[in-house]
Amino acid sequence: MSRSESFDNIYLDLSKENGKCRFAENGLGWKPASGGDAFTLDQSNIGGAQWSRAARGYEVKILQRNSGITQLDGFQQEDYERLSKIFKNWYSHNLENKEHSLRGWNWGKAEFGKAELTFNVQNRPSFEVPYSEISNTNLAGRNEVAVEFAVNEDGKTNGEAKGKKARAGKDELVEMRFYIPGTTTRKEAEGEEAGSDADEEAKTAVTIFYETLMEKADIGETAGDTIATFLDVLHLTPRGRFDIDMYDSSFRLRGKTYDYKIQYDAIKKFMVLPKPDEMHFLLCIGLDPPLRQGQTRYPFIVMQFKRDDEVTLDLNITEEELNGKYKDRLQPHYEQPLHQVVTYIFKGLANKRVTAPAKDFTTHRQQYGIKCSIKASEGFLYCLEKAFMFVPKPATYISYEQTQSITFSRVGGAVSALSTFDITVLMKNGAGSSQFSNINREDLKALEDFFKLKGLRVKNEIDEDANLMAAALRDEAMLDSDEEVVGAKADRGSADEDEESVDEDFQAESESDVAEEYDSAHESSGSGSDESDVDNEVEDEEDEEEEEEEEEERPKKKKRSS
Incomplete structure (x- = not known):
């Protein structure tokens, strides 16, 4: 066997471009066919290897000792014998032939490995998820865990070693959910026997899965020492109260239901906006890619702070880092209003410009x-x-x-x-x-x-509308005045009838000038049986039936006289 072995048309970590892979006694290397940065892996960092069927033929998955994974895809089936001898003779590892389950079942058992999460169906792996590809996880329901994957934009990775395989194509898997019922212990979840610690507290299986994944994928506090922490900060978008843990390259929002880990590279805008109530400040952080909660996207995080809340804070950072990496960007001690301290630390860690409202504009109440x-x-x-x-x-x-x-x-x-x-x-x-x-x-x-x-x-368009409205009001006023004149005439006619009936009632009770004029008017207007009947009805005041007949007869006479 020669001192090196080479293979062409090999793809590294699901890359779009193939290259040449070369194995040697001291390690292996891969270089793109069109030129560019080469990848090398030292022999001492190889902890194991697996051979399996993959997208472009057959794949060699190399398990690194530092919990990383390297995938080499594009081998042919006849290459297995050569590669098996290479790993056994040069790297002292057997190339394990691993067959995947092709049943297509969506139920099985999750197994936490050293570098990846494996979903097994009938003791065969159905798929694997490297921890380096997991950006966040949340308890999405009573028995449900949501696993979010690092989203990559234009071939750039999100954070350190996150999302490197997202360069494979435009279509990306961004979230996966696991339904995990029942209760279990942490050792059982990790595949260990619980005989020695039988008294270990049993928790819901979904909680154990969530906590284990947080630890394995370096999402929680194990991601590093926090530089600063702010507790119980009110967020208007997404709604709720979250604790803010700020790390070297990312920050984390910890809520009662959801946790989010966000890289500083995803921050595109940072705005400090005074609220018109003159009691609060709003801190608005623009994200790209946006924060995701199920199918809901949040391109902006909006926090609210009281103007009068003050805080005293010492940063958890060494003097060397403060004078080196964060020189002129951070201070070791802060004693200022809370919203200012949060702004200064975000500005120093994320190295982003802070935007404020334009000074050329204020409302009629002198607010922004x-x-x-x-x-x-x-x-x-x-x-x-x-x-x-x-x-x-x-x-x-x-x-x-x-x-x-x-x-x-x-x-x-x-x-x-x-x-x-x-x-x-x-x-x-x-x-x-x-x-x-x-x-x-x-x-x-x-x-x-x-x-x-x-x-x-x-x-x-308001001035145009104002002119049109003024013209309409003038026309309406003219119409109203005409209606008033016509209405007045109509009302007077009806009022005359009302006054006549009132006079009739008044005349029935007592004699008056109005009644005499009314009677004389009727007498002068004509004569006949109708008029004599009216005189008799007026004289007989105690007969109610005759009064009703009088009320029925008078309109007739009025019509005849007019």
Whole structure:
């Protein structure tokens, strides 16, 4: 056997491009066919190897002593004998032939290995998940665990050794859920016998699975020493209270139900927004890729702090790191308002620029936040130097560069339209539009001046509507006046009838000038049996039946006389 063995068209860790793999006594190496950075693995770091069927033929999975995994895919079936001799003679390991279960069952047993989580079906592995690919895990239900995978953008890894296999293609598996019923102990979950520690407390199997995965995948506190911790911080998005653990390259949100681990590289925006109530500050963190909770995505994290809350904090960091890596970015001791301390530490660890509202704009109450709503969700709109920002939910960020035009309009009923207006922001390239409703009418002038200062196209439809409304009100006033004149005439006719009936009642009780004039009028108008009957009815005041007949007869006479 020669001192080295080479294989062509081999793929490293599900890479898109193949390369040449070379085995030697002191280790192995892989180099892309088109050139680039080469990968090497020392012989002393090889802890085992497995041979199995894979996507591009056959795969050699190398288990590293430092809990890592290296996958070499693209071998042919006849290469097994050569590779078996290489690993046995040079690396003192047997190349284990491992067959996968092809039944397609979705129930089985999860096994925690040194470097990966294996899902076995009938004692055969159905699939494996390397711990290095797991970015987060949560208890998603009573007996359910959600496992989130590192999302990769443009071939760049998220964090240290996280998501390196996501470079394989555009389609990525981002989450997997396991349903785990029953109770068990930690040793049973890890495949050990519980005979020696039979008294070990039994927990739900889903809790044991969750805690073990947190430890194996370095998601929890085992990921390193915390530099700073803030307890019970109110979050408006996602809703709840979370403890914030800040590490060297990531931070963790620990809640009662959900835990999130977020790399600082995912932070794209960091904003400090004073709330209009003058009692709170909002810290808004923009993430890409967004935070995921099941099928819900949170591109922004919104925290709320009281203005008067102060904190005294000493960072858990060495003086060498403080003077070296974090020079001029962090201080060893803080004694300031809580929202300022959180901002300073995020800025120092993530090395991100902090954005504040533009100083060129304030509301009529000298505040930076404008109270408004997106559909049925109320919130606050902030005008930044380069963008709009609406918080807390749905958190919306609109860059001025992406804005085609802004329209001021009056929408709603006549009452609300007098005191509020709406803003419609039309996006460029047909990207849609966003509408901010129920803005105080007194902020119109300041907003219009600010948008013109930023060079944005502004269309004010409120003045046009005001002119149309004024004309409509004038027309309505004229119509109302005409209706009043016509109505007055109609009312007078009906009032005459009412007065006549009242006079009849009054005349039946006592004699008066009005009654005499009324009677004389009828006498002068004509004569006949009807008039004599009326005189007899007036004289007989005690007969109620005759009074009713009188009320029925008088209208007839009036009609005849008129």
